Amino acid sequence: MSNTETVDVSSLTQLCVDAFRHAGLSQENAQISSRILIEADMMGFNTHGVVRVPEYTDRLRRGGVNPSAAIDVDRRAPSLAVVDGDNGLGTVVGSKALEAALGMVTETGIAYVGCKNSNHFGALAPYALHACNAGYLLLGGTNASTTMAPWGGKEARIGNNPLCIAAPCADGAHFILDMAMSVAARGKIRAADKAGSPIPEGWALDSLGDSTTDASEALKGFLLPFGGYKGSGLAMAVDILAGVLNGARFLTDVSSWSDAPDAPSGVGHFFVLLDPGKLLGADAFAAAMDRFKDIVLTTPSAQSTGPVVLPGQREQQRRRTAIKDGVEIPRDLLDSIEQLARG
Amino acid sequence: MSNTETVDVSSLTQLCVDAFRHAGLSQENAQISSRILIEADMMGFNTHGVVRVPEYTDRLRRGGVNPSAAIDVDRRAPSLAVVDGDNGLGTVVGSKALEAALGMVTETGIAYVGCKNSNHFGALAPYALHACNAGYLLLGGTNASTTMAPWGGKEARIGNNPLCIAAPCADGAHFILDMAMSVAARGKIRAADKAGSPIPEGWALDSLGDSTTDASEALKGFLLPFGGYKGSGLAMAVDILAGVLNGARFLTDVSSWSDAPDAPSGVGHFFVLLDPGKLLGADAFAAAMDRFKDIVLTTPSAQSTGPVVLPGQREQQRRRTAIKDGVEIPRDLLDSIEQLARG
Numbered sequence: 001m002s003n004t005e006t007v008d009v010s011s012l013t014q015l016c017v018d019a020f021r022h023a024g025l026s027q028e029n030a031q032i033s034s035r036i037l038i039e040a041d042m043m044g045f046n047t048h049g050v051v052r053v054p055e056y057t058d059r060l061r062r063g064g065v066n067p068s069a070a071i072d073v074d075r076r077a078p079s080l081a082v083v084d085g086d087n088g089l090g091t092v093v094g095s096k097a098l099e100a101a102l103g104m105v106t107e108t109g110i111a112y113v114g115c116k117n118s119n120h121f122g123a124l125a126p127y128a129l130h131a132c133n134a135g136y137l138l139l140g141g142t143n144a145s146t147t148m149a150p151w152g153g154k155e156a157r158i159g160n161n162p163l164c165i166a167a168p169c170a171d172g173a174h175f176i177l178d179m180a181m182s183v184a185a186r187g188k189i190r191a192a193d194k195a196g197s198p199i200p201e202g203w204a205l206d207s208l209g210d211s212t213t214d215a216s217e218a219l220k221g222f223l224l225p226f227g228g229y230k231g232s233g234l235a236m237a238v239d240i241l242a243g244v245l246n247g248a249r250f251l252t253d254v255s256s257w258s259d260a261p262d263a264p265s266g267v268g269h270f271f272v273l274l275d276p277g278k279l280l281g282a283d284a285f286a287a288a289m290d291r292f293k294d295i296v297l298t299t300p301s302a303q304s305t306g307p308v309v310l311p312g313q314r315e316q317q318r319r320r321t322a323i324k325d326g327v328e329i330p331r332d333l334l335d336s337i338e339q340l341a342r343g
Numbered sequence: 344m345s346n347t348e349t350v351d352v353s354s355l356t357q358l359c360v361d362a363f364r365h366a367g368l369s370q371e372n373a374q375i376s377s378r379i380l381i382e383a384d385m386m387g388f389n390t391h392g393v394v395r396v397p398e399y400t401d402r403l404r405r406g407g408v409n410p411s412a413a414i415d416v417d418r419r420a421p422s423l424a425v426v427d428g429d430n431g432l433g434t435v436v437g438s439k440a441l442e443a444a445l446g447m448v449t450e451t452g453i454a455y456v457g458c459k460n461s462n463h464f465g466a467l468a469p470y471a472l473h474a475c476n477a478g479y480l481l482l483g484g485t486n487a488s489t490t491m492a493p494w495g496g497k498e499a500r501i502g503n504n505p506l507c508i509a510a511p512c513a514d515g516a517h518f519i520l521d522m523a524m525s526v527a528a529r530g531k532i533r534a535a536d537k538a539g540s541p542i543p544e545g546w547a548l549d550s551l552g553d554s555t556t557d558a559s560e561a562l563k564g565f566l567l568p569f570g571g572y573k574g575s576g577l578a579m580a581v582d583i584l585a586g587v588l589n590g591a592r593f594l595t596d597v598s599s600w601s602d603a604p605d606a607p608s609g610v611g612h613f614f615v616l617l618d619p620g621k622l623l624g625a626d627a628f629a630a631a632m633d634r635f636k637d638i639v640l641t642t643p644s645a646q647s648t649g650p651v652v653l654p655g656q657r658e659q660q661r662r663r664t665a666i667k668d669g670v671e672i673p674r675d676l677l678d679s680i681e682q683l684a685r686g
Contacts (some may be wrong), residue, residue, distance in 0.1 A: 044465065076362045076621050077452040079422050109420040112453050137588065152651040153642030165580035167587070177576040209645025223652075226570035233520040233654040236639065237508035244510070244631045245480065246625045272615065273651065274455060278419050280590045289586045295594045296579065299496030302552025308495040311576040326611060 005292025005334050008326040012038055015089060016053055018341035023057035024067030025089070033091040039126035041329070042322035043315035045178075047187055048123035050329065055257070056089060056120075056335050064262045064337035065089050065119050079108045082246045083115040087264040090121025090142075094269055098127050101271045102249045105136055107276035112245025116270040120144075120257065122273040124164035131166065131273055135282065138166045139272040141238035141250065145256035145265065147186055149222040150233035156222050157252050160186075161238035166312070168276070170286035170292065176312030181235040182223040189218050245269040348677055351669040357615040359413035366400035367410030368432070373523055374475055376434040382469035385665035386658035388521075390530055391404050392464035393672065397679050398600070399432060399463075405606045408432050408462050416443045422451045425589045428605040431465025435483075437612055444614045452621035453530070456590025458612040462557035463487075463600065467507035468521040468658060474509065474616055475517035478625065481509045482615040484581035486591065488599035488608065490529055492565040494575035497552025498596050499565050503529075509655070513629035513637065519655030524578040525566040532561050575605070585609040600684055 007015075013034050020030035033056070041049030059065040069088025073096065075081045081100050085093035097113045104111035124140050131138040144159030160180045167175040177264045184203045192199045193215035204218035205211060212218050225231030245249030248268020264287075276285035293310055301307040350358075354378050363373035376399065384392030393410035402408040412431025416439065418424045424443050440456045447454035467483050474481040487502030503523045510518040529547045535542045536558035547561035548554060554563050568574030586593030591611020598608045619628035636653055644650040672680075 030578055052612070063503070066614065080452045082622060107640060108451075109423045110453055110455050112622075137583070149640050149645065150642050150651045152645060152649040154645040155642050157638055157642050165577075165584070167583045168581075175579070177580050179573045179576065181679060182568075205647070209643075209649065210647055217382070226573055227526075228648070229654070230522045230569055231573075234508075235521065236635075236654065237510075237520050240480070240510045240632075240635065241508070244628065244635055245617065245619060245622050247627070247631075250631070250635060257515075274588065276588060278423055279425060279455075279457060279588050284590070285587065288590075288593070289583075292579075292583065292587055292593060295500055296493050299493050299498050299500050302492065302495060302497040302548060304553055305571070306495040306497070308493050309573070311579065 001201060003331050004328045005331055006326045006328050008332065009038060009042070009323065012050065012327055012329070013051065015337050015341045019053050019337055020058055022340060023060035023343040025060065026068070029089070029092045032095045033089055034121045035127045036091040036095065038287060038327065039319070039328045040123040042319040043125055045123040045315070046319045047185065050337060051333055052120070052122065053340060057340055058258065059119070059261055061191065062262050064257070064264070069093070070338060073097075075100075079104050079111050081113045082221070083109075083113060085115055085118035087117050087119065088117040090267060090269070093129060094121035095120040098130060098271055101273045102131065102134055102136070102176065105273040105275050109275040111271070111273045113271050114242065114248070116246050116248035116266070118248070118267045118269060119265050120169055120267065121269055123178060124162055125176050125312065126269065128164050128166035128176045128178065129174065131271075132168040132176065133170050133172075135275070135277065137168065137274040138164065140270060141242045142165045142269040143239045143243040143254055143267055145254045147223050147253055148182060148225055148232070149205065149209065150188055150236070151225060151229040154205065154207070154222070158232070158235045159211050159254060160223060161235045163234060163238050163243065167289060169289045171290070173316050174312060175289070175310060176315065178312070181225050181231045181238075182225070183226045186223060189215050193219055212290065223260060240272045259317065346377065348412050348674055349669045349671050350677065352381060355393065355670055355672070358359045358680050358684045359393055362396050362400055362680055363513065365683060366403035368403065369411070369511045372618065374431070375438045376432055378429075379434040379465045379469045381670065382472065382662070383466040384670045385662040386468055387661045388466040388468060388658070391679060392564045393466065395463070396683060400683055402462070402600065402604055403432065406422070407600070407607070412436070416440075416571060418443070422447050422454050424454075424456045426456060428458055428461035428463065430460050431629050433462040433610060433612070434463040437464035437470060437609065441473060441614055444616045445477055445479070447619050448616040452618040454614070454616045455501050456614050457585065457591070459466070459589050459591035459609070460607065461591070461610045461612060462608050463610065464612055465539065466521060467505055468519055470614070471507050471509035471519045471521065475511040475519065476515075478511050478618070478620065480511065480617040480619060481507065483507045483613060484508045484585045485612040486582045486593055486597055486610055488597045489595055490566050491525060491568055491575070491578060492552065493547065493579070494572040495566060497548065497550070497565070500617055501575070501578045502597060503566060504578045504585065506577060506581050509543050512631060512632045512640065517642070518632070518636070518653060519657060519658065521655070524568050526569045527566070529566060532558050557628055585613045594600040617657065
């Protein structure tokens, strides 16, 4: 007996839209949010997919997130805007911000948009996919509530702030690097703890700041950044670009959804878009990216770490399969979403 | 008996300027190049400091680098420019590009400048320091000749392309993250090989693509990216932003200085600048960065990895000491530079 069910994308969308409508979102914003989450599932980012529907709708119902947020786009210069999310759902705030950035990059060839007063906005890859489909390069990031100690520390003071760098390709299989800054996701440590298994050395520190392979000690401690001070530094850099620069909360000021589900989290995001048509030229850029992908993909495979794939390649392959075959959802999650969809 | 000598900054500058003048650079470009290299030494990036003077001047003399390059700044839009370096010294091309970017960001609040037909341009931190002193955030990167296999591969097809993200702070101690994408620098492996010592697991693969702790096997193989596919993906992303987007060479097309000292290397660089004055506001940003630094620096220290420092903190402390006390230079390197300065 399988614990999962495969649901076609349009049925899953309808369920999520209904769930979000019952939690107070407008039809438009329910559709936007469903699309962002389902795109993540289609690409295999299940931790950032429809698994978030119960959590998002719970926060909307409690008033921790504002279902009728008046999102304000403040255009500071032809290529700069700050979006005040009015404590709306991050998926809605992020999507409006990306739309504003797309409007600006079309005119000026470059855009920075920062968001403040926002919340969890899902995975970055769906936003990157949208920008790449429109022909633009994207750099994007978001801050998050604290789960990591800065390198050298033993208290959680930075989020696992993901960074995404993406470039469009003519064949529609874009370069999409979407990475968080920890060695391993907290979810993996939770799973090991449940199973009573040890975790690999280097994933986490215990509450004293010492290395541990005990999953339960790790959960009381902190995630380790990948690459030591490099991942730690990148998490800080993303926090500056997504948080500090546009007046969002940052570091320990970002409120945690799980600790304070009724309070605004104050998350910040940013997007930078660039138009290759105004730099190398659209056709020349497309040809160069083809060559770029070809050089990478024809690298002979190593025995220990092969084969070579491009960032985002597997995720976009999964997405193409999901469009045809649907998305696999745990049965109990589907039950919850169906119940939320009934109101 | 010491193998090093401490030289004050102005004497060292004079020596380097003379060396570059004898290799054909104009007074202005000799000064620019000396400043970039000496700033790196002052911050402790000795691998990217005046140790490069013999190599740079050798390439200038051979014609591998054009001493009288006609550097062209092609402004494509109010916030976009592509700089054709005419195979000039990277330090000169990069400095002119940063100057162009500073001009644009002052007007529009944002700038992207990409460089093509350039060469090795030293470390990123000196450029970041300059941008931060002017009050701007900087994202920058450069590609380089190939020293890493893409994650999963066993042939060198990407450079150890560094990325820098920097933000200005009111007290002059800026946030400057300047990182290359390998776990360890090739120079460290060369040193281990000379000393006959093994290298730590995880630094490099041998020529078959298998993990090795034998320094000599590692030198025949490839550097490993930090964080596996994450560092590998970041190196590719930097290559797209610094190389592909502005028509520079990229990946295996970048020519190696050591393999082909007479040929143009075709390196590309990029800078993105952002004006906090047009986003959060200059004063509010300064106050927020103070708070940011304070939260990070007051993190209790871990036993295994502490203490906590900010990216660029130690480097800028070293720089302040160097301004007072001078820079320590290996005696044999100083001899070479003195000889080059005499012509």
